Amino acid sequence: MRICVLGAGAWGTALAVGAAGHPAGGRSVTLWARDPAQATAMAQARSNTRYLFGIPFPPALAVQGGDARDACAGADLVIVATPMAALREQLALLASVQAPVAWLCKGVETSAGDGPGLLAHEIQLQVAPHLHAGVLSGPSFAQEVARGQPTALVAASAHAGVRDMLVAAFHGPTLRVYANDDLVGVEVGGAVKNVLAIATGLADGLALGLNARAALITRGLAEMTRFGVALGARPETFMGLSGLGDLVLTATGDLSRNRRVGLLLAEGRTLAQAVDSLGHVAEGVYCARTVVQRARHLGIDMPIAEGVVALLDGRLAPADAVRALMEREPGAEHG
Numbered sequence: 480m481r482i483c484v485l486g487a488g489a490w491g492t493a494l495a496v497g498a499a500g501h502p503a504g505g506r507s508v509t510l511w512a513r514d515p516a517q518a519t520a521m522a523q524a525r526s527n528t529r530y531l532f533g534i535p536f537p538p539a540l541a542v543q544g545g546d547a548r549d550a551c552a553g554a555d556l557v558i559v560a561t562p563m564a565a566l567r568e569q570l571a572l573l574a575s576v577q578a579p580v581a582w583l584c585k586g587v588e589t590s591a592g593d594g595p596g597l598l599a600h601e602i603q604l605q606v607a608p609h610l611h612a613g614v615l616s617g618p619s620f621a622q623e624v625a626r627g628q629p630t631a632l633v634a635a636s637a638h639a640g641v642r643d644m645l646v647a648a649f650h651g652p653t654l655r656v657y658a659n660d661d662l663v664g665v666e667v668g669g670a671v672k673n674v675l676a677i678a679t680g681l682a683d684g685l686a687l688g689l690n691a692r693a694a695l696i697t698r699g700l701a702e703m704t705r706f707g708v709a710l711g712a713r714p715e716t717f718m719g720l721s722g723l724g725d726l727v728l729t730a731t732g733d734l735s736r737n738r739r740v741g742l743l744l745a746e747g748r749t750l751a752q753a754v755d756s757l758g759h760v761a762e763g764v765y766c767a768r769t770v771v772q773r774a775r776h777l778g779i780d781m782p783i784a785e786g787v788v789a790l791l792d793g794r795l796a797p798a799d800a801v802r803a804l805m806e807r808e809p810g811a812e813h814g
Contacts, residue, residue, distance in 0.1 A: 480505060480506050480507075480555050480556065480647065480648060481506075481507050481508075481509075481553060481554050481555045481556075482495075482498050482506060482507070482508045482509070482554060482555065482556045482557075482558065482648055483508075483509045483511065483550050483551045483554040483556070483557050483558070484498075484508065484509070484510050484511065484558045484560050485511045485547050485550070485551070485557065485558065485559050485560060485561060485569055486511070486512075486513070486559065486560030486561040486565075486583075487510055487511065487512035487513075487517060487518070487521065487527060487530075487542075487560075488530055488560060488561075488562075488621075488759070488760075489527075489530035489531055489621035489622070489759065490560055490583055490619075490621045490624075491510065491558065491560025491561075491583065492510060492527040492530055492531050492534075492560075492621070492625070493531060493534075493621035493622070493624040493625035494558060494560065494583070494615075494624065494649065495508050495510040495540055495558075496531075496534060496536060496537060496540060496625050497624055497625065497627070497649065497651075497653075497654055498648055498649055499536070499537040499538075499539040499540035500537035500539070500540075500627075501649075501651050502651060502652060503651065504539075506539060506648070507539050507541070508539055508540045508541070509540075509541050509542075509543050509550050509554070510540060510541070510542050510543070511542075511543050511544070511547055511550040511551075512542065512543075512544050513544075513547075513561075514544070515544035515545065517529070517544070518542050518543060518544030518545075519544065521536075521542045522541075522542040530621070530759075531621065531622065531625050534622075534625045534626070547569065547572055547573075548572055548573075551573065551576060551578070554576075554578050555578055555579075555644070556578055556579055556580075556581070556644050556645070556648050557573060557576060557578050557579070557580045557581075558580075558581055558582075558583065558615070559573075559580065559581070559582040559583065559584070560582075560583045560584075561584065562584055562586075562760045562762065563584040563585070563586035563587070563588060563599070563762055563765065563766065564588075564589070564765065566582060566584055566588070566599055566602055567588065567602050567605075567606055570582075570602060570603050570606050570607045570610070570612075571606045571607060573607060573610065574606065574607035574609070574610065575609075576610065579611050579612065579613070579636075579638070579640060579641040579644045579645075580607075580610050580611070580612045580613075580641075581612060581613045581614055581615050581634070581636070581641065581645055582599050582612070582614055582615075583614070583615055583616070584599060584762070585616060585666075585669030585670055585672075585673060585725075585762055586599075586669075586670045586673065586762040586763075586765060586766040587670050587766040587769040587770055587773065588602055588766075588769070589765060589766075589768075589769055590769050590772060595769070595772060595773040595776055596766070596769030596770075596772065596773060598663070598666045598667070598670070598710075599614060599666055600612070600613075600614070600662050600663070600666060611636075611638045611640060611641050612636065612638075612641060613634060613635050613636025613637070613638065613641040613642065613645065613662060614634075614635050614636070614662065614665055614666055614669070615632055615633075615634050615635075615645055615649070615656075616632065616633055616635065616665050616666070616668070616669045616720075616721045616725065617630075617631060617632035617633045617720040617721050617724060617725055618630075618631070618720060618724040618725045618727070618728035618729075619632060619725075619728075620728070620732060620734040620735075622734060623734075624654065627653045628653065629653050629654075629655075630653065630654050630655070631654075631655040631656075631657065631720055631724070632649070632654065632655070632656050632657070632720065633656070633657050633658075633659050633665055633719065633720045633721050634646055634649075634656050634657070634658050634659070635658075635659045635660065635661060635662045635664075635665035635666070635721070636660070636662060637660060637662055639660075642658040642659075642660070643658070645658075646658060657719075657720065659716065659719070659721075661712055661713045661716045663707065663710050663711050663712040664707050664712030664713055664716030664717060664721070664722070665716060665721040667703065667706060667707035667710060667712055667717075668703060668707065668716065668717055668719075668721035668722040668725055668726070669721055669725060670762070670766055670770060671699075671702070671703040671706060671707075671770060671784070672699075672703065672722075672725045672726040672729050672730070673729060673737045673761070673762045673763030673766065673767075674737075674763045674766065674767045674770055674783075674784050674787050675695065675696070675699035675702070675703070675726060675729075675730060675763075675783060675784070675787075676726075676729040676730045676735055676737035676738045676741065676763060677737050677738070677740050677741040677744075677761075677763045677764070677767070677787050677790075677791075678695055678699065678741060678783050678784075678786065678787050678800075679692055679695050679696060679699075679730035679731070679738060679741060680730075680735070680737065680738035680739060680740060680741020680742045680743075680744075680745070681741035681742070681744055681745050681790065681797055681800065681801070682695055682741070682801065683738075683741070683742060683745075684741060684742040684743070684744070684745025684746060684797070685745045685797060685798065685801065687801065691801075692730070692731070695730070695783065696726060696727065696730050696731075698783060699726065699730075699783050700717060700722065700723060700726060701812075702779075702780075702781045702782070702783055702784060703717055703722060703726070704717040704722070705779050705780070705781070706770070706773075706774050706777070706779050706781060707722075709774075709777045709778075709779050710777070736757050736759050736760070736761040737761050737762070737763040737764075739753075739757060739761070740753045740754065740757070740761050740763065740764060743756065744790060744797055745797050750764070750791055750793070763787075764791060767784060767787050767788050767791055768788050768791070768792075770784055771784050771785055771788050782804060783804065786800045786801075786803055786804055787800075789803075
């Protein structure tokens with residue numbers, strides 16, 4: 480099986496390393512980097528020292544720069560591992576590819592004009608409608624996957640062939656891949672959990688306690704579910720890997736960039752300072768406003784996400800954002 484991974488950040492590199500080193504063998508993996516200098520450096524070092532220091536590349540992993548379409552030529556499976564902001568461009572380049580395509584990014588595209596921001600599959604339907612495509616998502620830190628630590632993911636697509644290909648490519652002794660046909664639910668879970676993780680990091684940074692953390696995660700899951708169901712997802716999807724699983728990991732894990740943003744804001748850092756200190760993209764910062772905008776359009780109440788946006792926009796100080804949530808009128812738990 481020939482696999483091409485477009486994007487040499489931490490997560491794309493981790494999956495490429497895992498696939499190339501699969502104990503069953505039979506996989507040849509190309510990792511494509513947008514920056515030719517980065518591609519050359521990785522090929523020479525046989526590792527991605529910028530994002531995954533100390534993780535060696537298996538022999539079956541090749542590195543390539545240049546035109547992404549050349550890197551994908553002859554591939555049996557293409558993985559798009561770019562941030563959400565670059566997905567539209569990459570899918571447009573892949574519009575005529577015959578192989579299954581899956582993306583890894585978790586977010587909502589920043590809204591252009593008056594229209595709502597789009598989920599990844601909605602972008603694909605606009606720019607590359609003939610692709611057989613899907614998403615690989617779930618609770619996963621790149622460093623742990625690259626080290627071969629146990630991880631479970633979900634492969635979601637409307638096409639059974641895409642789901643089967645993703646399972647065949649990545650499922651192994653340390654990486655379990657479950658199939659799901661609820662593409663909307665899996666994408667919503669992956670996007671909204673990043674926003675909620677900022678809120679949880681904020682609460683932890685303010686030392687509000689474990690009770691507050693549990694409340695935020697639980698009520699955040701309710702927000703995520705309401706939003707997803709309004710977009711056509713199945714409610715049970717949010718009790719799975721891409722919903723509850725990814726939310727718990729991102730809201731509590733020390734490797735979470737979005738949680739780290741909340742912690743830094745609680746320390747008094749500005750948003751620019753918090754983002755600059757990460758060295759990686761924190762998707763929750765970029766999609767929070769779009770999530771809230773779309774929720775308002777749907778008539779969905781998302782008070783935690785609304786509070787995060789007010790915090791990111793500078794309209795509320797950290798302590799005031801928490802106070803605003805606690806002063807809301809009481810209501811039914813499942814309302």
